[in-house]
Each structure stands twice: as C-alpha cells, then as structure tokens.
Amino acid sequence: MKKLKGLLLASTLTVSLFAFHTNVDAASSTHTVKSGDTLWKIGMKYGVSVLELRDMNNKISNMIYPGQRLVIPQTISASDKELLARLVQAEAKGEPYAGKVAVATVVLNRVDSPLFPNTVKKVIYERSENGSYAFTPVQNGQINQAADSSAKKAVEEALTFRGQGKGSLYFYNPETSKSKWILSREVTTTIGNHRFAK
Known part of the structure; x- marks a missing residue:
C-alpha cells in the first residue's frame, strides 16, 4: 500500500511539474544574466521592450546582477x-x-x-x-x-x-x-x- 501511495504521489508530482514547465515555456523563456549584460542588451538580443522586461520581472529599476534569471516576454513573430x-x-x-x-x-x-x-x-x-x-x-x-x-x-x-x-x-x-x-x-x-x- 505504501509503495502504491509513493508511486501515485511521484506520478502526480511529475505530471504537475510537467504541466507547470510547459506553461512557462509556452508563454516565455528565461535568460541568465552574465557580466556586462544590461536590460537594453538583453532586449536587443530577444527583440523585446525594456519596459516589458522590467514589468515581467517585477523590477522598478534597470539594475540587474550576474546570475539572475530573467523571464523574457513573448515578442512578435x-x-x-x-x-x-x-x-x-x-x-x-x-x-x-x-x-x-x-x-x-x-x-x-x-x-x-x-x-x-x-x-x-x-x-x-x-x-x-x-x-x-x-x-x-x-x-x-x-x-x-x-x-x-x-x-x-x-x-x-x-x-x-x-x-x-x-x-x-x-x-x-x-x-x-x-x-x-x-x-x-x-x-x-x-x-x-x-x-x-x-
């Protein structure tokens, strides 16, 4: 019985993680900030607005730090x-x-x-x-x-x-x-x- 519960929990968790991961990837991608990056450079790389980058990542300024992961909003096709x-x-x-x-x-x-x-x-x-x-x-x-x-x-x-x-x-x-x-x-x-x- 314990084994069955464990299997059920593992499969539910896997499905949940897969569904969450799929939703994030469908809506946007991520970028890990490297030394020398700016929001402007990242925006140019992905073709997205600096304002959208700030908004999507709940930033009130343009300050970013190496190692940060930023969500990249969708852009035009x-x-x-x-x-x-x-x-x-x-x-x-x-x-x-x-x-x-x-x-x-x-x-x-x-x-x-x-x-x-x-x-x-x-x-x-x-x-x-x-x-x-x-x-x-x-x-x-x-x-x-x-x-x-x-x-x-x-x-x-x-x-x-x-x-x-x-x-x-x-x-x-x-x-x-x-x-x-x-x-x-x-x-x-x-x-x-x-x-x-x-």
Whole structure:
C-alpha cells in the first residue's frame, strides 16, 4: 500500500511539474544574466521592450546582477519582424538609422493603439476608406523587396525601445505630402526627410 501511495504521489508530482514547465515555456523563456549584460542588451538580443522586461520581472529599476534569471516576454513573430524590416527598408531607404528606428516605432505604436489593428501584419496591410493602403510600399509593391541588415537592426531596436517614445503614429515627407490632414497633426520629431506626428 505504501509503495502504491509513493508511486501515485511521484506520478502526480511529475505530471504537475510537467504541466507547470510547459506553461512557462509556452508563454516565455528565461535568460541568465552574465557580466556586462544590461536590460537594453538583453532586449536587443530577444527583440523585446525594456519596459516589458522590467514589468515581467517585477523590477522598478534597470539594475540587474550576474546570475539572475530573467523571464523574457513573448515578442512578435519572426515573420512579423521580417515584414516590418521590409517596410522599414522601403519607407526609410537613404534615411538616417534613427529614422529607420522611428518608422518601425510608428508601426509598433499603431499595434499598441486602440485606433489601429492589433498586429504588425494588419497595421502594415491596413486600407483607408478610399481603398488605398496606409503605406506606399504596400501600394507599389516595394514591400516585397528584401530588407538589409540596417533595417533588421532598426526593427530590433524599435522593439527594445517600445513604449518609451513620444507616441508617433504617423510619418510623412513634408516636401512631397499633399494631405492637409497629415500636416495638421502634432509633430513629435523630424529625422532626415521625415516628420513624425501623433
């Protein structure tokens, strides 16, 4: 009888541990902090926001210590990162690196805003009331061109910076824009040939 109870307890414990382990792995992964790590570097490595890292790990500051285990929140999918990098490549080709990060940030801000769809793909392929796409590269097919390493890095940086900017939801080139509506939006910053607004 004792042996049966022991076997039952061991199998229950194994199932419980397996279920718990499965839930943790499905929702997130972990990172053991090494000497020289910062939340920014960890965020860049995994493509997650520093704010999300802090929140997920109940941290009120950016202080971390070697040996600490941090839970890494889920990030956007690899296909969404690639799509976003292709948009950045097409929209910000020839612009400063900071402008590329800002273009990616606009898309992420839209994903986080209740005014826009809630996925990267839906934001990028969103159509206006007149049927045109929100982003010119989708309309003209440039979205299908491969992204370079600078555009990919800009996406990773935008993901790491997510939630810390000025809330830009739009960008435009004031030299070529014909929309009076976009010119009426509050400008948050100007980088290269683009104005960013909300």
